[in-house]
Amino acid sequence: MSTGYIRKMRTSLLDGKNVNYEFVLAQDGVEKYLPLNASIGKKITLKSHQVYECLNCQKQGAKSYGQGYCFDCFSKLAECDMCIVKPELCHYDAGTCREPRWAERYCMKPHIVYLANSSGLKVGITREQQIPTRWLDQGAVQALPILKVETRYLSGVMEKALAQVMSDKTNWRELLKNEGSNLNMIEEREKVLPLLKPLIEQYGAEILASDAVSFQYPVSQFPEKIQSIDLDKTPEQSGVLLGIKGQYLIFDNGVLNVRKYTSLKMEINL
Ligand SMILES: [Zn+2]
Incomplete structure (x- = not known):
């Protein structure tokens, strides 16, 4: 069993084409990488501790905003601004960028x-x-x-x-x-x-x-009915992993958007 705060899954390419996934859990500034491809066809249990830790300030809360931030950071960081989703709304030139130094780098x-x-x-x-x-x-x-x-x-x-x-x-x-x-x-x-x-x-x-x-994703079987798993409503999820595509884990009993739960504290049993 591994415990930590969820990050988006880490991807790499094998033979330039096959996507390899690792589940990432962070704790005290250290990231653990758990290979996932080998778990396809096997049962995985996930248990949410129902607490999020802000990616920026580490404040804990029951909710997260903008995929992993507390409300304060979500409201003040440039990377959480609307112009990141809609870059044509960039307002750097108007002098109103939330963090011009950050914008210069990104x-x-x-x-x-x-x-x-x-x-x-x-x-x-x-x-x-x-x-x-x-x-x-x-x-x-x-x-x-x-x-x-x-x-x-x-x-x-x-x-x-x-x-x-x-x-x-x-x-x-x-x-x-x-x-x-x-x-x-x-x-x-x-x-x-x-x-x-x-x-x-x-x-x-x-x-x-x-x-x-x-690219080829590791999927042994696509689901017939697509139902999303809500870890906030159902903190414990157990199912057979059928495959991984994008930032989605496809289970025999639903699909989990890992990115949506960035910064949620959880346990995983592979
Ligand atoms: Zn914060």
Whole structure:
């Protein structure tokens, strides 16, 4: 049995394609990594201690905000601001950024605009260093970087333009239904780049000539009925692990969005 505060699962790629997962529990500044792929087909028990510890200030509480923060930190940290979810709303230039020093390290850096195939074709953005982690966290089966821009704000402008013709979100129910079908990502890129031409010229975006990458998630069986597990309502969860996709654990009796419980104290029995 291991106890600690949940972090999002750690991913890595084996042979450049197969996704390997580790369950992460943090306590007193130390993270423990528990290999998960080997537990597929086995029974796992999770028990919530029903207390969250803020990722920023370590204050404890019965609820968390913005995936792992106390309400105070959620209200004051730049990384919890609306512009992180909607980067086109970046207000750094207006001088009203909650933490300009933080923004200089995370937002005023080159960003990648990509196409991914998660629950279908979508557009997304990420910092270069977050590739391929971002795609694996989303459960994308394919991804293709298409543009590089100077800031998070500019990536948001491009994303918003593409969101007119495709989704910018993943439908988690669709994602967990099946493996997903393959798309011709290069063809999709060629379809959308002309739409972005005026913006690419206006902002001097770099068109990337990357190849598409594809990923295989460790899932032995997809659920017939998708029911989400609520650890706040039902603190103890026990079931056979059928697979892992994105940040979801797929059990024979429901699916658990691990990310939703970031900073929750719990025990896990693998
Ligand atoms: Zn806090």
